[in-house]
Amino acid sequence: MKATGKAPGKGHVLALSGGVGGAKLAAGLAAILPPERLTIVVNTGDDFEHLGLTICPDIDSVIYALAGLNDRLRGWGLADESWQALGMLKTLGEADWFRLGDRDLATHIVRSWRLREGESLSRVTARLAAGLRLAHAVVPMSDTPLRTQVETAEGWMDFQRYFVAEQCRPAVRGIRFAGKAEMAPGFAEALARDDLAAVVICPSNPFLSVDPILAVGGVRDALAGLAIPKLAVSPLIGGKAIKGPLGKLLGELGAGMGNDAIATHYGRLLSHLVIDHADAEDAPDLRARGLGVTVTDTMMHNAADQQRLAHDVLAIAQIDSAG
Numbered sequence: 001m002k003a004t005g006k007a008p009g010k011g012h013v014l015a016l017s018g019g020v021g022g023a024k025l026a027a028g029l030a031a032i033l034p035p036e037r038l039t040i041v042v043n044t045g046d047d048f049e050h051l052g053l054t055i056c057p058d059i060d061s062v063i064y065a066l067a068g069l070n071d072r073l074r075g076w077g078l079a080d081e082s083w084q085a086l087g088m089l090k091t092l093g094e095a096d097w098f099r100l101g102d103r104d105l106a107t108h109i110v111r112s113w114r115l116r117e118g119e120s121l122s123r124v125t126a127r128l129a130a131g132l133r134l135a136h137a138v139v140p141m142s143d144t145p146l147r148t149q150v151e152t153a154e155g156w157m158d159f160q161r162y163f164v165a166e167q168c169r170p171a172v173r174g175i176r177f178a179g180k181a182e183m184a185p186g187f188a189e190a191l192a193r194d195d196l197a198a199v200v201i202c203p204s205n206p207f208l209s210v211d212p213i214l215a216v217g218g219v220r221d222a223l224a225g226l227a228i229p230k231l232a233v234s235p236l237i238g239g240k241a242i243k244g245p246l247g248k249l250l251g252e253l254g255a256g257m258g259n260d261a262i263a264t265h266y267g268r269l270l271s272h273l274v275i276d277h278a279d280a281e282d283a284p285d286l287r288a289r290g291l292g293v294t295v296t297d298t299m300m301h302n303a304a305d306q307q308r309l310a311h312d313v314l315a316i317a318q319i320d321s322a323g
C-alpha cells in the first residue's frame with residue numbers, strides 16, 4: 001500500500017490468527033481497538049478430539065492471550081497451571097502425550113459439553129470469551145471441522161500427532177485440510193462489512209495456521225475481491241521462526257527461504273508485508289515484487305511490544321486506533 005496522505009480511517013479490522021505468535025498480535029490489536037472495530041478469526045485446523053474432549057488449541061491461545069491469562073514461557077495453555085489431573089490420567093493408564101492442565105481442562109469440558117448440547121463452535125467460543133470478560137469478537141474460521149493433516153514417509157498424520165506427539169520430527173511431504181468447511185457466520189459478516197478497512201494476517205505459520213483459514217470455502221475469493229490493505233506480519237525474524245517448525249517445513253516443502261518464501265506463499269492476497277529489522281535486507285526484493293514493505297520490530301516479548309506492533313500495523317493501513 002502506498003501512503004495516500006488521507007486522514008486515518010475509523011474502519012473495521014479483520015485479523016486472521018493461528019496460535020501463539022498470532023495470538024500476541026491479536027491481543028495487541030484488541031488492546032488498542034474498541035470491540036466494535038475488530039474481528040479476530042482463528043484457525044481451527046489444529047482442533048482434535050482427545051479423551052472425549054474437543055480441543056481447539058488456537059482459539060484457546062487467542063482467548064487466553066486476550067485475557068492476559070496465557071503462559072508466556074510455555075507458549076500455550078494457562079499461566080499458574082497445575083497438572084494433577086494429567087498425573088491421575090497417567091496413573092489410570094490413559095494418554096498423557098498431550099498435556100492438559102487442571103485449569104485448562106475447564107475450558108475443554110465447557111466446550112465439549114456445550115457442543116454436545118448442540119451449540120455451534122462460534123456460540124461456544126463466544127461463551128468462553130464472555131466468561132473471560134472479553135469484549136472483542138473471537139470467531140472460529142468455521143463451525144464445521146476442517147482438519148490439518150501432514151504427509152510423512154509413514155503416510156498422512158493428524159496435526160497434533162505430528163506437532164506434539166512426534167515433536168515435528170517427521171519430514172513433511174505435503175499438507176492437506178480434511179473436510180469441507182463453510183465460513184463461520186461471524187467470519188462471513190466481517191468480510192462483508194461496508195466499513196472493513198484492513199485484513200491483518202497475524203505472524204502465524206502460513207502453511208499450518210493461516211492456510212487452513214484460507215482453505216475455508218469462499219475465503220480466498222472474498223479476500224481477493226477486497227480493495228483494502230491486506231497485510232501480513234512475517235512470522236520470521238532473522239530468517240528464522242521464533243518457535244515451531246516453519247523453517248524446517250520451508251526446506252521440506254521446497255518452498256524457498258525467508259521472507260521471499262512468505263511473500264511467494266501468500267502471493268497476490270497480500271498488499272503489504274511487515275518484516276523485522278533483522279531482515280531489512282529482504283525489503284528491496286520484496287518491494288520489487290510490487291509489495292508494500294515495512295521494516296519494524298516484530299518481536300513481541302510483552303504487552304507493550306504487542307501494542308506497539310499493532311499500532312505499526314494500523315498506521316500502515318492508515319487506520320486510527322482511537323475510539
Ligand code: FO1
Binds near residue numbers: 019057077163
Ligand atoms: N503443545 C505441546 O507442544 N505439547 C502439549 O502437550 C500441548 C498441550 C496443549 C493443550 C491445550 C492447548 O490448548 C494447547 C496445547 N499445546 C501443546 C499447544 C498446541 O498443540 C499447539 O501450540 C498448537 O496447535 C499450534 O498452534
